[in-house]
Amino acid sequence: MAKKLEGYKGKAKNILDKQSFETWDILNIKTEKTEYQGILLPRNEYSRPEFIEIKLKNNYNIGIYVDDIMEITKIGTEKADYKIPEKKFPKTKGFPEVKLLGTGGTVASRLDYTTGAVIPAFTPGELFSAVPELAEICNLETEILFKILSENMKPEYWKKLAEKIAEEANNGKDGIIIAHGTDTMGYTSAALSFMLKDLSIPVVLVGSQRSSDRPSSDAPLNLINAATVATSNIAEVMVVMLGSTSHEYGLIHRGTLVRKMHTSYRNTFRTIDDIPMGMVKNRQIKMFKEDYNEKNKGKTKAMTNFEEKIALIYSYPGLTEDQINFYIKNGYKGIVFAGTGLGHVSTQVYSAIEKAIDENIIVLMTAEPLHGFTGMNVYSTGRELLDLGVIPGRNMIPEVGYVKLGWVLGQTTNLKDAKELLLTNLAGEFLPREKPIAFNYDIDSLLRNDKL
Incomplete structure (x- = not known):
């Protein structure tokens, strides 16, 4: 037998219990500012206890903070049935x-x-x-x-x-x-x-x-x-x-x-x-x-071998060596940075990066801004990171860099082979150059102007 107020607890349950309301009742709820009408829905057991959830006539669900409620009245009951009907899927000869x-x-x-x-x-x-x-x-x-x-x-x-x-x-x-x-x-x-x-x-x-x-x-x-x-x-x-x-x-x-x-x-x-x-x-x-x-x-x-001990770290003001040292201590095999600008991290973490590389952890740099390529030869920070042994990830999106490094290290434990594989265009992840029309493209505009 279904619980009368499934998922409700605390103050919300007390308010609903007081008037013997049950889930699937249609309620009219007045608050200090407005009035709602909808079906009282069951709630997830982990939901916050101070809200009552109803489904409005427009099919949207809202949560109403109990302290804002002035009056609740029952209008009726309408248990929802969300089962999608089944019809036999037709088979057509010659179709894919x-x-x-x-x-x-x-x-x-x-x-x-x-x-x-x-x-x-x-x-x-x-x-x-x-x-x-x-x-x-x-x-x-x-x-x-x-x-x-x-x-x-x-x-x-x-x-x-x-x-x-x-x-x-x-x-x-x-x-x-x-x-x-x-x-x-x-x-x-x-x-x-x-x-x-x-x-x-x-x-x-x-x-x-x-x-x-x-x-x-x-x-x-x-x-x-x-x-x-x-x-x-x-x-x-x-x-x-x-x-x-x-x-x-x-x-x-x-x-x-x-x-x-x-x-x-x-x-x-x-x-x-x-x-x-x-x-x-x-x-x-x-x-x-x-x-x-x-x-x-x-x-x-x-080819599904995958090294799961890969970290993805976003650079931010105040980044310390503690994070990097944590991954070194716990035996991680690779670290992907989403670096600021052209692929930078604070000089304050250089020694931890150097330690990671000395311990045969591959460190890959991607660009936090997403659009554009890493350019680690432009500024001194980038050049210093290259000297430490950080690998530039070109145009790779940070999460793609994370996935690729995990997959590469699943294929080989040889660091030289892994680095070579990491810098090889395996699945269209590397682009030969930037395309001006690609940044914030508008497909409709490009089509109208015969750019596609």
């Missing part, structure tokens, strides 16, 4: 065979208000009900590898993903879609880019900024665009997400050059230091780049 792998995230999802978790709608039938257009693009199979919040992603899961993708590619699948939370999608796309060698089919990571029960969800279009790219001839690891706030098109980003750039915008993902590989609009792909591998009949290999 695509596998959708689930890791978590909010793509084609529903909310479980009892736990506070977003639950993926993941059977083919659920997806067909949620996004019927998918059946016009491919024959779809699905498999949930793990259900995690993307902040809980770790190298162990990257390995499982890479091995599963290689298995599916070598067993005849035409494309792979990975449903993934957006927060660490850039890390996973980089990891798969390095781990999957001789990739023979498209691998597309997709997510959504707003879950499917939200009126402004980007999930359906992102899934349609991802399926379109997964059935293309582009044999690369890519992120495909909304490219405009108007839901007009999606952008195709290379897995080692992409980053989430806003906490909540739907078009949050951007290619850094370059333009995207292409765009998807009305199920049609327009490529902006020609330097990509094409789909082929070769064997995909998963």
